[in-house]
Amino acid sequence: MKRPLLMTGTTLGVVAGAFLLMNSLPGCRPSGTTKSVVTGDAASKVYVKPGTHDEFYNFVSGGFSGQLAVYGIPSGRLLREIPVFSVDPESGYGYSEETKGMLTTSHGFIPWDDSHHPELSQTDGVPDGKWCFINGNNTPRIALVDLGTFRTGSIIEIPNSAGNHSSPFTTGNSEYVVAGTRFSVPMGDDASRDVPIKTYKENFKGNVSFIHPEPETGKMSIAFQIVTPGVNFDLSHAGKGPSEGWFFFSCYNTEQAYSLLEVNASQRDKDFIMAVNWKLAEQLAKEGKGKRVPGKHHSNWWNHKTHSTETTVYEDVLQLDPKDHPGLVYFMPCPKSPHGCDVDPTGKYIVGSGKLAALIPVFSFEKIQKAIAANDLEGDFGGIPVLKYESVLHGEVKKPGLGPLHTEFDANGNAYTSFFVSSEIVKWNVEKLEVVDRVPTYYSIGHLCVPGGDSKQPWGKYVIAYNKITKDRYLPTGPELTQSAQLYSIDGDKMELLLDFPTTGEPHYAQAIPAELVKPREVKFFKIEENEHPFVAKGEKETKIERRGKEVHVWMTTIRSHFAPDNIEGIKLGDEVYFHITNLEQDWDVPHGFAIKGAANAELLLMPGETQTLKWVPTRVGVTPMYCTDFCSALHQEMQGYVRVSPANSNVPLTALTVSVDAEM
Amino acid sequence: MKPISRVMIALAALALLILLFVPIWRIDLQAPQYPEGLYIQIYADHFAGDVEKINGLNHYIGMGTIHDEMFPEFVYLPKVLVALAAFGVLAAIWGKRQGLFAGLITLTLFGLWALYDMYKWGYSYGHDLDPRAAIKVEGQAYQPPLIGHKQLLNFDAWSTPDTGGWILFGVMGLLAGVYFLELRRKKPAKPVTA
Numbered sequence: 037m038k039r040p041l042l043m044t045g046t047t048l049g050v051v052a053g054a055f056l057l058m059n060s061l062p063g064c065r066p067s068g069t070t071k072s073v074v075t076g077d078a079a080s081k082v083y084v085k086p087g088t089h090d091e092f093y094n095f096v097s098g099g100f101s102g103q104l105a106v107y108g109i110p111s112g113r114l115l116r117e118i119p120v121f122s123v124d125p126e127s128g129y130g131y132s133e134e135t136k137g138m139l140t141t142s143h144g145f146i147p148w149d150d151s152h153h154p155e156l157s158q159t160d161g162v163p164d165g166k167w168c169f170i171n172g173n174n175t176p177r178i179a180l181v182d183l184g185t186f187r188t189g190s191i192i193e194i195p196n197s198a199g200n201h202s203s204p205f206t207t208g209n210s211e212y213v214v215a216g217t218r219f220s221v222p223m224g225d226d227a228s229r230d231v232p233i234k235t236y237k238e239n240f241k242g243n244v245s246f247i248h249p250e251p252e253t254g255k256m257s258i259a260f261q262i263v264t265p266g267v268n269f270d271l272s273h274a275g276k277g278p279s280e281g282w283f284f285f286s287c288y289n290t291e292q293a294y295s296l297l298e299v300n301a302s303q304r305d306k307d308f309i310m311a312v313n314w315k316l317a318e319q320l321a322k323e324g325k326g327k328r329v330p331g332k333h334h335s336n337w338w339n340h341k342t343h344s345t346e347t348t349v350y351e352d353v354l355q356l357d358p359k360d361h362p363g364l365v366y367f368m369p370c371p372k373s374p375h376g377c378d379v380d381p382t383g384k385y386i387v388g389s390g391k392l393a394a395l396i397p398v399f400s401f402e403k404i405q406k407a408i409a410a411n412d413l414e415g416d417f418g419g420i421p422v423l424k425y426e427s428v429l430h431g432e433v434k435k436p437g438l439g440p441l442h443t444e445f446d447a448n449g450n451a452y453t454s455f456f457v458s459s460e461i462v463k464w465n466v467e468k469l470e471v472v473d474r475v476p477t478y479y480s481i482g483h484l485c486v487p488g489g490d491s492k493q494p495w496g497k498y499v500i501a502y503n504k505i506t507k508d509r510y511l512p513t514g515p516e517l518t519q520s521a522q523l524y525s526i527d528g529d530k531m532e533l534l535l536d537f538p539t540t541g542e543p544h545y546a547q548a549i550p551a552e553l554v555k556p557r558e559v560k561f562f563k564i565e566e567n568e569h570p571f572v573a574k575g576e577k578e579t580k581i582e583r584r585g586k587e588v589h590v591w592m593t594t595i596r597s598h599f600a601p602d603n604i605e606g607i608k609l610g611d612e613v614y615f616h617i618t619n620l621e622q623d624w625d626v627p628h629g630f631a632i633k634g635a636a637n638a639e640l641l642l643m644p645g646e647t648q649t650l651k652w653v654p655t656r657v658g659v660t661p662m663y664c665t666d667f668c669s670a671l672h673q674e675m676q677g678y679v680r681v682s683p684a685n686s687n688v689p690l691t692a693l694t695v696s697v698d699a700e701m
Numbered sequence: 702m703k704p705i706s707r708v709m710i711a712l713a714a715l716a717l718l719i720l721l722f723v724p725i726w727r728i729d730l731q732a733p734q735y736p737e738g739l740y741i742q743i744y745a746d747h748f749a750g751d752v753e754k755i756n757g758l759n760h761y762i763g764m765g766t767i768h769d770e771m772f773p774e775f776v777y778l779p780k781v782l783v784a785l786a787a788f789g790v791l792a793a794i795w796g797k798r799q800g801l802f803a804g805l806i807t808l809t810l811f812g813l814w815a816l817y818d819m820y821k822w823g824y825s826y827g828h829d830l831d832p833r834a835a836i837k838v839e840g841q842a843y844q845p846p847l848i849g850h851k852q853l854l855n856f857d858a859w860s861t862p863d864t865g866g867w868i869l870f871g872v873m874g875l876l877a878g879v880y881f882l883e884l885r886r887k888k889p890a891k892p893v894t895a
Contacts, residue, residue: 596757623754670761671835 074533081525082535084111092487094548095154095168101541102149104170104181109498109548110523112537120179120188121149121172125638132640133649137345141175141193142332150174152201153545161208161276161492165553167254169204169213176200178215178247180254184557189338192256194245195331195353196223202269202285208276212259216244216269216285225330236294240266244285246314255337260321260354262312262365265418266292270375276492277383279401281315284386286377302392306369309377309388311404316364317356326356341568343647359419366408367417369425370397376442380466381492385430387451389440396440396453398469400430431469436462441482444489446496446526454481461501463531475531477522479505487548495550499524502543509536519543560624562645569647571616576600581692588613590692594628595620596669602677606690609657609683618647629665639665654681706879707793710801713872714789720782721745725865728845732855742863745782746775763834764826764843785811798883805876820847
């Protein structure tokens with residue numbers, strides 16, 4: 037009986053010893069991912085004293101939120117989430133009668149999109165703080181956000197496109213922003229579009245669009261599309277300096293797979309970066325070359341005088357076929373399904389990031405021009421000349437990391453490339469192609485941003501990582517965790533982690549700009565005397581109510597702290613009531629809200645001097661309350677009113693009043 | 702009077718005409734909700750600044766609104782200024798000390814009247830309150846300070862001369878100085894008669 041006991045004891049002892057040994061010896065067990073090493077003074081570098089402002093605005097894509105978020109850098113504080121492609125019940129964007137048009141497309145009203153890449157407008161190749169463009173990926177669109185109002189100023193739909201990913205990168209003076217289709221699709225009339233999917237090679241086409249924003253108004257129109265063989269366009273950037281006049285697009289799936297792309301589109305050793313001579317394309321379009329092809333699309337523009345959307349519907353679009361125009365388009369081989377396509381500040385080098393590659397190819401614009409002049413080709417792809425890889429290559433960064441995605445630059449000749457698989461930022465010298473420094477990200481970085489980092493004049497100072505995975509970095513919040521960004525200092529030789537900050541949606545690309553370039557543009561309120569809304573009431577004397585058949589229109593005003601009118605009677609079941617509300621305030625930071633019980637849409641949030649309309653269809657007889665939702669003043673809780681709804685056959689006269697104490701007495 | 706004194710008087714008189722174009726007085730307001738501050742500038746013939754914003758705020762406490770049309774001063778003040786300037790120029794041409802003295806007295810009376818007028822308006826502005834006002838504070842009046850600082854509920858108010866006010870003070874100082882020097886200046890010794 038004793039022996040088994042002894043054996044058990046010995047076994048336990050050995051196990052316990054092994055356990056202790058295993059735990060005491062380094063390297064025998066995974067110790068978990070190394071947590072960030074933050075030096076003592078990191079906090080002071082990101083501390084922005086209460087009452088003081090951040091140095092940079094950071095415009096960050098919302099990803100599947102469809103919006104554009106604005107953060108202050110270095111604090112990482114969220115300042116605004118600007119509604120762009122998705123409805124926003126809190127402001128009434130997409131719910132008010134006036135804003136519905138902004139989200140209307142040839143498919144009808146589209147309440148959501150997937151926004152990926154903010155790009156600031158530029159003057160002479162440098163962000164100027166006037167506009168921020170952002171792409172809608174799912175129902176292909178580009179939006180222009182006005183940085184005077186921090187509101188969406190216009191949205192254009194991209195026809196013949198499917199998955200607007202390679203977008204909306206700008207030329208040096210924002211003559212154009214581009215849109216390259218991720219999915220190639222069949223184009224043309226109904227018959228040419230209704231084809232078997234397996235006929236990809238014959239029937240599916242790619243294209244890149246050049247969209248022109250009007251400098252004064254920000255209205256957008258498509259100048260021309262360049263049609264290409266069927267591939268997937270991924271990202272792009274304009275040339276600058278010596279390469280000004282050219283545009284570079286990365287593309288993958290040159291295998292022309294249409295199913296299981298994960299495998300089928302990863303077969304070729306090299307895909308392409310496409311170089312487009314857009315100056316030539318512009319000239320061809322001016323000369324009337326190319327042909328107009330079907331491509332219905334909407335261009336929506338926000339008129340800030342009428343506080344309403346103006347829509348232009350186009351039925352077709354001008355397309356240029358590079359096969360008809362030699363010298364317009366060239367392909368350059370680029371290893372392993374390139375993703376990022378970035379041009380350095382000098383404009384001399386183009387960096388391709390093959391997301392499955394273990395090196396980073398850097399192309400030389402000078403060599404590209406020489407190869408074109410010498411007709412140094414390795415063949416053609418769908419009739420488009422393919423330049424020889426070795427002839428256009430400046431060189432390769434060897435063994436930089438795993439899964440390079442995107443590259444930004446500083447002003448000192450360094451590049452910063454994000455590596456998704458090895459979860460790090462790698463700093464390397466563009467001229468020498470040598471890795472200088474590397475720093476881990478937590479976890480799996482996608483895009484990254486250096487202020488001005490894709491322009492001619494990077495402001496540098498920081499690199500911000502936008503990560504795809506957060507895991508244990510924050511307090512857990514169930515299965516769905518916060519999204520996250522990380523701020524690193526790049527002032528010294530070594531990159532230094534300063535701050536983690538959570539983000540809304542899923543951040544893809546982002547841009548940052550010195551606050552001083554944006555702050556002077558800020559609109560504090562809309563001037564009431566410039567309000568040209570058809571239903572404006574420029575004072576309480578102009579308020580009224582009017583029946584037009586089943587429609588009842590109310591001209592209503594808000595001012596601290598009442599609505600005029602606030603007692604409405606004579607509404608009948610079956611009526612549609614339109615509240616046209618003008619905020620009469622003429623001071624900064626005095627919005628009013630408007631909410632009415634049972635509204636099937638949302639509230640209105642009205643900035644000073646603005647008019648917006650909420651449609652309300654009463655569903656029952658009785659007296660319905662309405663109130664102000666923005667804590668506007670000390671008497672905000674008094675800012676309310678009533679609407680009386682009577683049966684359909686009633687004959688209560690239609691009245692709209694504000695009753696003062698005197699009248700009661 | 703010495704020619705230099707007469708030139709100084711003429712220049713001082715003409716300087717009064719600047720008051721037609723620049724703000725004479727200003728009232729500054731600051732509150733926690735208004736870190737950037739609000740202000741009113743009083744010109745010879747109109748108000749400038751955040752008058753509408755202040756009118757909007759004042760309704761809570763029952764204060765009246767202010768508008769240019771309410772002030773007959775804005776009609777005759779420019780005329781008074783032109784008259785004062787003309788008076789000064791005439792005094793310079795005339796070249797007698799008595800003329801300068803009269804001008805100095807008139808200007809001082811004008812200044813005192815202006816301050817009194819402003820006080821009188823400020824009193825009624827701050828005391829004649831709408832009985833239906835939403836916010837009533839027992840015994841509280843909102844008369845702005847005549848000159849200097851005063852706390853009015855959540856607002857700090859400052860009342861100070863603006864460019865025109867300082868020019869007016871300068872003109873008065875200059876004229877007083879000239880008068881003083883002229884008084885002290887000994888009359889040239891009379892030639893001894895045989």
